[in-house]
Amino acid sequence: MTPSLTSPRTFLTSLFDAAVKAADPLTGITAHLPEKPKGRTVVVGAGKGAAQMARALESVWGGPLEGVVVTRYGYGCETRHVEIVEASHPVPDALGLAASKRLIETVRDLTADDLVIALICGGGSALLPSPPEGLTLDDEIALNEMLLASGAPISAMNVVRKHLSTIKGGRLAAATKARVVSLIVSDIPGDNPAHVASGPTVPDRSTRRQALEIIAQYGLKLPQAAIDHLNSERADAPLPDDPAFARNSHHIIASAGVSLEAAALAARAQGVEAVILSDAIEGESRDVALVHAAIAREVLGRDRPFTKPVAILSGGETTVTLLAKGGKGGRNGEFSLALALAIDGYDAVHALAADTDGIDGSETNAGAFADGGTIRRLRAAGLDPRRLLDVHDSYSGFKAIGDLFEIGPTGTNVNDFRAILVA
Known part of the structure; x- marks a missing residue:
């Protein structure tokens, strides 16, 4: 025997x-290193493995590197150049809200000569709360709790999340003039890169109407301010053919x-x-x-x-x-x-x-x-x-x-x- x-x-x-072991980010990152830019290289990221992804990138980059990534409490690790911020998962908290602002601020003033390397993996949705005007962190917490209890598949959850956010649905990438290369560890059935962490740097064609249909299908009792937002053009996420994404690329490095x-x-x-x-x-x-x-x-x-x-x-x-x-x-x-x-x-x-x-x-x-x-x-x-x-x-x-x-x-x-x- x-x-x-x-x-x-x-x-x-x-x-x-x-x-x-097969999902070790070092292997995938090494295989998909982007060309070094004329200007700065800035790292942003979110997810339960984002700190380890940052450490792996540092070990193979061979040039100046800076930036910030957010991960779950207790999931951080030692890095030399990239700052690690910890926040709450699966329910967002104030440190996650602050981290979302940090990520947007980190890329906002970059130029076309700069490069953003986005390290994205599962857990990023909860770690990047960023409610739109008229909604609060408490509203986003309530939304996450309802979604987690609803039985909805992760892809449906993320359609709702990205239309009630100022960072998801490609909005983080749209906030910068720099070229953005996203290295993604997929936790999504089917490996749609726009669904991992609700796609902060990768847009898709889902709509706010689809988000409203999901809310109705699963009987979610959202605040009226959230419904009002989804019924307005302010909830529209940028589409993949938006010129802001013309130079960007993404790679699934583990699945x-x-x-x-x-x-x-x-x-x-x-x-x-x-x-x-x-x-x-x-x-x-x-x-x-x-x-x-x-x-x-x-x-x-x-x-x-x-x-x-x-x-x-x-x-x-x-x-x-x-x-x-x-x-x-x-x-x-x-x-x-x-x-x-x-x-x-x-x-x-x-x-x-x-x-x-x-x-x-x-x-x-x-x-x-x-x-x-x-x-x-x-x-x-x-x-x-x-x-x-x-x-x-x-x-x-x-x-x-x-x-x-x-x-x-x-x-x-x-x-x-x-x-x-x-x-």
């Missing part, structure tokens, strides 16, 4: 490690697809075949878990659609519609708990679901392990797993039985990683 089958958690962790391929190679190197379902799975976490569980049970019982042993891999970004408040945990914990209920008693099935940035939701874990014995262990600890799922409290359940996956910030973010070993 291969080591992967005798120590399933070690095997699953090795696949996660391979996925994160879920590349990371899943690396995880698959790592599995095969350990004697286990691997299959990738998709790198762009969306939907309710618990519903996605039921589909994954059904596939795992089919493999276990009938060797179809894949032959066991096999590692079933997937990525993307699921959502959690909060029907109850007070629970702890994120979408990967919710996936793991729902999966555990669906594979209860199938002891040859082992799984890991985790966020590649190292934090699932607002707690300290990246995700959680689940297997055919998870539900037995929860009940032995005096917990009701079905109730934990109903109140979105996966964190408390997995913490009680020691099945949290805790690794700390990884320095990158290509979204959800799911691996199921059918042994």
Whole structure:
């Protein structure tokens, strides 16, 4: 029996490690360095891996460099030239508001001879609050809380965010005369660069009318000032063919697809075949878990659609519609708990679901392990797993039985990683 089958958690962790390593920003940044300008080179950026991206850029640039990037509290790192600012995620705060102003001020007075390198990755939407006139930071906080609880896919959330902002939707890039090169670590299913961090430097063709339709579809109760803004031309974001973007370019330097391929190679190197379902799975976490569980049970019982042993891999970004408040945990914990209920008693099935940035939701874990014995262990600890799922409290359940996956910030973010070993 291969080591992967005798120590399933070690095997699953090795696949996660391979996925994160493949998303190392240094590799992508090195491959997409822009030409040095006649004038200054200024760095701006936002996201949960933005500090590590800045450090990587500093290590390979080989010339004068300055600027500022914003990242989540606790996600900073040592840099020599680029200032690191920390702010709140997933709910914005005053330091994020100040950081948004700093980024705009940093690029505003640059000339056509200068270069802006924008380092953008997941988490940037919350880290760059910048409400338009008539709205406040509290309004933007309320908006983010509603979006996070709505169950809307990330692409829909970001359409709303970018039309209620003075920095998203390409507006940061439009604020400067300098050439802007955006280096992007994608956490968005489909890798649309304009959706990562709501596209502060990359515009798209979404409209304020679409934002209003999303608000209506998900029943969001926005302040009247926000609705009034969306009904005015002031909410119109610049379009990709705006002359302000004529000299700009962008590059996806890391993505879920590349990371899943690396995880698959790592599995095969350990004697286990691997299959990738998709790198762009969306939907309710618990519903996605039921589909994954059904596939795992089919493999276990009938060797179809894949032959066991096999590692079933997937990525993307699921959502959690909060029907109850007070629970702890994120979408990967919710996936793991729902999966555990669906594979209860199938002891040859082992799984890991985790966020590649190292934090699932607002707690300290990246995700959680689940297997055919998870539900037995929860009940032995005096917990009701079905109730934990109903109140979105996966964190408390997995913490009680020691099945949290805790690794700390990884320095990158290509979204959800799911691996199921059918042994």
